[in-house]
Amino acid sequence: xxxxxxxxxxxxxxxxxxxxxxxxxxxxxxxxxxxxxxxxxxxxxxxxxxxxxxxxxxxxxxxxxxxxxxxxxxxxxxxxxxxxxxxxxxxxxxxxxxxxxxxxxxxxxxxxxxxxxxxxxxxxxxxxxxxxxxxxxxxxxxxxxxxxxxxxxxxxxxxxxxxxxxxxxxxxxxxxxxxxxxxxxxxxxxxxxxxxxxxxxxxxxxxxxxxxxxxxxxxxxxxxxxxxxxxxxxxxxxxxxxxxxxxxxxxxxxxxxxxxxxxxxxxxxxxxxxxxxxxxxxxxxxxxxxxxxxxxxxxxxxxxxxxxxxxxxxxxxxxxxxxxxxxxxxxxxxxxxxxxxxxxxxxxxxxxxxxxxxxxxxxxxxxxxxxxxxxxxxxxxxxxxxxxxxxxxxxxxxxxxxxxxxxxxxxxxxxxxxxxxxxxxxxxxxxxxxxxxxxxxxxxxxxxxxxxxxxxxxxxxxxxxxxxxxxxxxxxxxxxxxxxxxxxxxxxxxxxxxxxxxxxxxxxxxxxxxxxxxxxxxxxxxxxxxxxxxxxxxxxxxxxxxxxxxxxxxxxxxxxxxxxxxxxxxxxxxxxxxxxxxxxx
Ligand code: UTP
Ligand code: MN
Numbered sequence: 300x301x302x303x304x305x306x307x308x309x310x311x312x313x314x315x316x317x318x319x320x321x322x323x324x325x326x327x328x329x330x331x332x333x334x335x336x337x338x339x340x341x342x343x344x345x346x347x348x349x350x351x352x353x354x355x356x357x358x359x360x361x362x363x364x365x366x367x368x369x370x371x372x373x374x375x376x377x378x379x380x381x382x383x384x385x386x387x388x389x390x391x392x393x394x395x396x397x398x399x400x401x402x403x404x405x406x407x408x409x410x411x412x413x414x415x416x417x418x419x420x421x422x423x424x425x426x427x428x429x430x431x432x433x434x435x436x437x438x439x440x441x442x443x444x445x446x447x448x449x450x451x452x453x454x455x456x457x458x459x460x461x462x463x464x465x466x467x468x469x470x471x472x473x474x475x476x477x478x479x480x481x482x483x484x485x486x487x488x489x490x491x492x493x494x495x496x497x498x499x500x501x502x503x504x505x506x507x508x509x510x511x512x513x514x515x516x517x518x519x520x521x522x523x524x525x526x527x528x529x530x531x532x533x534x535x536x537x538x539x540x541x542x543x544x545x546x547x548x549x550x551x552x553x554x555x556x557x558x559x560x561x562x563x564x565x566x567x568x569x570x571x572x573x574x575x576x577x578x579x580x581x582x583x584x585x586x587x588x589x590x591x592x593x594x595x596x597x598x599x600x601x602x603x604x605x606x607x608x609x610x611x612x613x614x615x616x617x618x619x620x621x622x623x624x625x626x627x628x629x630x631x632x633x634x635x636x637x638x639x640x641x642x643x644x645x646x647x648x649x650x651x652x653x654x655x656x657x658x659x660x661x662x663x664x665x666x667x668x669x670x671x672x673x674x675x676x677x678x679x680x681x682x683x684x685x686x687x688x689x690x691x692x693x694x695x696x697x698x699x700x701x702x703x704x705x706x707x708x709x710x711x712x713x714x715x716x717x718x719x720x721x722x723x724x725x726x727x728x729x730x731x732x733x734x735x736x737x738x739x740x741x742x743x744x745x746x747x748x749x750x751x752x753x754x755x756x757x758x759x760x761x762x763x764x765x766x767x768x769x770x771x772x773x774x775x776x777x778x779x780x781x782x783x784x785x786x787x788x789x790x791x792x793x794x795x796x797x798x799x800x801x802x803x804x805x806x807x808x809x810x811x812x813x814x815x816x817x818x819x820x821x822x823x824x825x826x827x828x829x830x831x832x833x834x835x836x837x838x839x840x841x842x843x844x845x846x847x848x849x850x851x852x853x854x855x856x857x858x859x860x861x862x863x864x865x866x867x868x869x870x871x872x873x874x875x876x877x878x879x880x881x882x883x884x
Pocket of ligand 1: 575
């Protein structure tokens with residue numbers, strides 16, 4: 300048996316959008332993501348994945364579940380296998396069956412996340428002790444405050460320093476975490492030695508890897524953690540966790556190339572920068588970033604390499620953009636990077652550059668006209684030929700239209716001709732809108748189920764005695780209330796996924812799913828109003844029910860009389876049945 304609390308931790312640690320994305324191409328649709336359903340044959344997407352509720356649902360065939368369920372259904376994995384697969388990706392170790400473990404306590408450091416956290420703490424402590432490392436950071440203009448914010452550390456020189464940090468230096472988790480390397484003769488040594496350490500954290504703040512910079516000249520300048528179950532370079536961005544406040548305030552995210560760029564920008568008050576980790580910008584990066592903000596600005600060096608990197612970023616952004624989002628490109632003067640620029644010219648000058656970033660559409664057209672001469676027929680033909688695969692990727696209908704119109708102009712043809720040439724079909728309106736309109740009226744327990752799924756805190760405010768015993772959804776609701784009471788750490792993001800897990804293969808699971816599904820299309824409903832309204836109604840109905848019950852009784856005990864008086868006082872004008880008038884009232 301895998302313990303329930305482990306499943307809860309697991310479901311809180313994974314992101315169902317990422318899990319599904321590994322197998323399907325998802326498109327953003329409002330707060331959710333959609334795709335053509337992998338579980339039945341269809342041409343328009345009815346398969347929805349909810350990041351805020353951590354579950355999926357197909358409006359076409361009804362398939363639904365949490366991340367565990369998706370892997371089981373999609374990959375045909377067994378239950379335990381699916382959990383192990385997810386746990387591996389999240390850096391968790393599935394606790395052994397009782398039968399296997401013989402009550403042995405779990406090996407210390409079996410959790411990669413713990414190992415990385417402990418290493419980060421060690422590097423941070425070592426930074427305090429190294430005057431040379433501190434002097435280096437100061438020379439680069441960093442304050443202790445910014446170093447602390449990014450948890451910057453120092454890996455001292457020496458081959459086996461981590462031996463003093465971990466009780467078992469031979470543990471497999473250390474290799475898996477990428478902290479040590481075994482050489483051919485089996486001798487183990489620390490990967491990072493005499494380097495400034497930049498911990499890479501995931502969006503939830505957990506350390507998943509490191510970048511280490513040499514202090515003086517040396518090769519390689521930056522050494523990064525290898526890819527591990529926790530760390531995939533093409534998915535992660537340095538600084539995203541630290542940027543979460545500033546990006547909201549600024550309403551944009553800046554993508555730069557280096558660790559030091561992110562840190563130096565933050566030091567100068569530009570806190571909304573993130574960096575790719577020595578790789579090109581991937582569609583996953585863009586997707587991840589556009590989930591956080593409506594405006595992305597890519598910032599590259601002004602040289603050829605910078606332009607090439609920018610073009611890659613453009614190519615990998617096209618499919619991710621919606622009409623509500625925009626991307627721009629900022630090219631720095633030759634020889635500058637964001638770190639040197641902001642330190643020399645300050646925040647205001649840097650933000651002035653951002654304000655003049657080239658919109659993606661302009662960059663696209665400029666590059667195409669540079670690659671194919673629009674002054675000749677052949678050049679225009681080639682330009683359209685180069686544009687076609689790019690335009691095909693654009694999912695944003697208005698942006699696609701603008702660009703096609705512009706290309707038709709440049710190409711000297713009509714829009715209809717261009718659309719014909721590009722094989723553009725008319726966009727159909729989403730079926731989900733129709734589904735929302737057909738949403739049935741909810742019972743009171745369904746309303747509460749849904750409210751509690753939005754705000755698990757509400758669970759404590761529900762007096763179970765007022766629930767409607769004839770409502771078919773009431774057992775699911777009380778089951779969910781039990782679950783929340785027993786697991787104080789459940790949050791709004793995981794509560795549906797955990798509940799589905801808890802009630803797997805029971806009728807309650809179907810009820811929970813039904814309630815959770817409604818959260819998929821109804822983003823506008825006011826949880827507090829709905830919750831309070833429902834509780835108010837239930838109280839009234841309960842009061843009526845209970846008073847009727849008491850009135851039926853031939854006589855009332857003193858306690859029942861008290862209760863009746865209490866109920867009565869909630870609405871003036873009713874009389875006490877079958878009991879002596881109470882003189883004291
Ligand atoms: P840069 O060489 O532009 O470094 O590499 P930088 O950020 O300006 O660093 P400083 O200012 O000299 O400290 C940009 C990014 O490319 C990756 C790192 O992610 C780095 O931040 N890189 C670079 C490596 O992974 N390995 C390297 O050897 C060099
Ligand atoms: Mn630099």
